[in-house]
Amino acid sequence: MNEENMMSISKKIVRRWLVTAVTLAVLSVPSILFAQDYRKPDPVQEDKLELGKKVYFKRCVWCHGVEGGGDGPSADRLFTRPRNFIQGTFKIRTTDSGELPLDENLIKTVKNGLPGSAMPPWGEVLSNEEIVSVVQFVKTLVQDRDFSGDFEELAVQDFGTMPWSVKEPYYMGVPQEAIDAGKEIFQKNKCWECHGGEGRGDGNPTMKDDWGFPIVAADWTQCWNFRGSRRDPYNPFHVVRTVSTGLNGTPMPNFKDQITVEDRWKLAAFVNSLCPRKKIDALTNKPVNDFLIGSKYTEGPVSTDFNDPMWQAPEHDPRIVNRPEGYEGDQKWHYIALAGQITRGKRNFDPKVDNLWVMSRWSAEEQAVYYLVEYHQRFLGDDPEYPEAVAIQWPGKLEELFGAEKPYFIYGDSKKPVDIWKAKFLPKNYSPTNAPNPDGYDLDISVVELVGHGFEDVSEKETPGGVEIVNSKFHQGRVKIMFKRSLTTENPDQTDVQIPTKSFIPISFMQWAGRDKEHDEHMAISTWAYTILEPPLPAERIWLPPIMAAVFFGFQLWLVRMTKRTRQMHAEGKAN
Incomplete structure (x- = not known):
């Protein structure tokens, strides 16, 4: 064999070894690298900047500031803080962690807003041209990155597709084994360190964003507040996207290298299963408020045990999904929306609690009514000067109201007083940085009964009406308070509400976060709803x-x- 043939054979052997080595290298590369599309950032569209600037200084400057530093006139009143554009750190993206977003990501954010924050859905106010234009102007406010530079390259992620053939509300039809596997992934990756043992965001009270401002983990049981979830709050894709990309500017990292795409969907199935299904109001992107709280009739005494079957009810709205198999109770949770009180004093735009869950029973034997009030609050305060508190408000002279007439919904007025049952409390042996307590915390709790004739005239009753707190608990980011009072009282000044059966009675709720030093009119409050003490079933309804x-x-x-x-x-x- 001549030298030329030997060289040819040697080259073939080397080539084969190179092909084999490259093939093995490719097979060893994580599949996530092939689930990405690399591309340049979308450059600024110069012809749209003039219109974009006009829109920005008319609509956006009040929160985001003149130079986009998140320091507008309203910024100090908002939680979380408005986005600082200067560094180019945007939360909602389909690009990799730390990277710039695509135009389509920014347009969707402006159009749909960010649930759970002060960022509204501008798609209901601005035209598509205005939205595209203001996005272009916002990109010019980024100083630390260059949308038109040659050094930026974006990895656009592929999140796969939902493994299950299910449609909205994305709950029924997801295999239980996928949800159980997702819970194991949750525990393995220590998601509970921030999101808490039951997903209410109560894991870490010390988190801050990249600019040093306080920030909290998402409450998974209120998925309508997830960033980037507007118009589609129950879709597990939003969880998959966030786990894959992280949230730039926050402590939330991406897990694309730790968790496979398939497992991210399983994790999303678990997270998604924690959120109660309620019909969503398209305007507010919150669950539709329940304006009628039914108080269930009980023949004998009412149990004060939270775990008693008479107080068990799924948080899922039966209009949306069926109640769990085997559920035989007659209760349901009523959703009551709360908002910051902004009419007086310090303008409170950032209450940490935006809803309550309420259920009620009344006893014919005891001639008393019970209201179980629950709400999610990640961390409680420990300052006796600013106790935690929740209250139920009633018309003080119900019998004198005509038709749909009601007192002013904040402390009543001079002509129509209100009767307020206020529970004030602090948790025992508690610190926000404690390790998780599976048994929860008992509360050092007291009740005070108030008469309100307006903001300047709120006082304790000289003769209380006998309101009791018969049970209370703080567990894994959830406060539970059970009120009890007789249907009628003998209060001589007649400011106690006398509660009739089979009648619609105005009722509203207040909540104070002691950890945020809320007090007096600095609180979260609901509008008036109604409650009714449901009568017992007629005899014919039983034997017929x-x-x-x-x-x-x-x-x-x-x-x-x-x-x-x-x-x-x-x-x-x-x-x-």
């Missing part, structure tokens, strides 16, 4: 259904017998 069932069953037996007899007569020739 069995009788009707027996009659129907007897008719069916007679029909079967007559059919068999007719067939037999035909067979014997006795009938044509």
